[in-house]
Amino acid sequence: MNDNELITAVRESVADVYTVTPVAHVISRGRAVRARRRIPAVAGTLAVAAGTALAVTTLLPSGHQGLLGSGHPGRHLATAQLAAWTVAKQVNGDIDITINQLKDPAGLQSTLRADGLPVTVSFSGPPLSASCQPDDTGRDILSAVAHFHTSDGRAYLVIDPSALPSGTGVSIFDEPGAGVPLPSPHTPGHRQGSGSTPPAGITGPLAIGLVFASRQCTG
Amino acid sequence: MGVGTQQLDFAEFYRGAADECLRAVLVSVGDQDTARELVDEAFARAWASWRTVSTHPAPKAWVVRTALNAGISRWRRRRREVPVPDPATLANPPAAGGASARLVDPRIMAAVMRLPARQRQVIALRLILDLDTARTAEVLGIAPGTVMAHLGRAMAALRHDLEPELQQENRS
DSSP states (O other), rough: OOOHHHHHHHHHHHTOOOOOOOOOHHHHHHHHHHHHHHHHHHHHHHOOTTTTOOOOSOOOOBBBBSOOOOOOOOOOEEEEEOOSEEEEETTTTTEEEEESSSSOOOHHHHHHHHTTTTTTEEESSOOOOOOOOOOOOHHHHHHEEEEEEEETEEEEEEEGGGGGGGTTEEEEEEEEOOOOOOTTOOOOTTTOOOSSSSOOTTOSOEEEEEEEEEHHHHO | EEEEEEEHHHHHHHHHHHHHHHHHHHHHOOOHHHHHHHHHHHHHHHTTTTHHHSSSSSHHHHHHHHHHHHHHHHHHHHHSSSOOOOHHHSSSSOOTOOHTTTTSOOOHHHHTSSSOOOHHHIIIIIIEEEEOHHHHHHHHTTHHHHHHHHHHHHHHHHHHHHHHHHHHHHHH
């Protein structure tokens, strides 16, 4: 048996093995991988506080003091508050975001943009459009831009716009099915709303990443 | 390159490379279910890093290396042996091995699995993925001469294991 015959025998021994996984499944799994790479603390902790909808349902423009204090120890310069989320700009320029429900991504997006943050927000999976190109930046840079913070039992995503690399923006999106359980509606510090059942369709955590800034993508 | 283009290019790459990568990983780990799981994970990671992988000089090698690394990580996490079947079992495969088990030639697979892990990896990259010696060395992080030495030993061992059987088969 010469080398060629042996090589052929080895190759033919597995020639009938084919992959059966659809590419869509691999891509879906890839999205989960990408989400895991983004701020681990966010993936591990910043899940939607189900059943904590507040009574306030009107979006107040940035610059208004919110109807309810967020509990953050810092002094708020401006707070916009909605049933689903709150945004508070700090003295040092940081932007604190509290997300209680995956609702009104457009409102959150416009509020954050009004505070000077180039951002795209999606509560229906990662932004998938030709104009929103992920910037696979290092974790160190991303951690400088955004980090997770808890205070008084509440969870905040803190974004430092000044740490954004030139030409980049922030992408906030949900990652359904990534496997991180929703927090209990009875978690201390979370206000229990009238509905204690997690809203339908919310099955995973939020993720944050960087994208190349463009008018179409990040405003 | 937009996300839509990214998906398109990745899908094209996946369709063209997945089978070959799966076979290479299978030759290295010996178990089809494990190989499929590792290759799926590796392609998912390739999608997540597609901007890097798509410009890699040998993206299929990147996938196989990632799959093998994932296998090692899993082994470390689970603190147990690398999921390689017992060669004795492979040499006498059970009749009820399932449809997937019959997709491989059990005699040759058993002979491959008797090789040391590094020799199996060289076989996977050189013979299944058809990488050259330099690229194989780069992927495995060893010297080209070491690749040639592993390949030579692996071929000798396989020939020693398989020649009598295959010659017998050819005569009959």
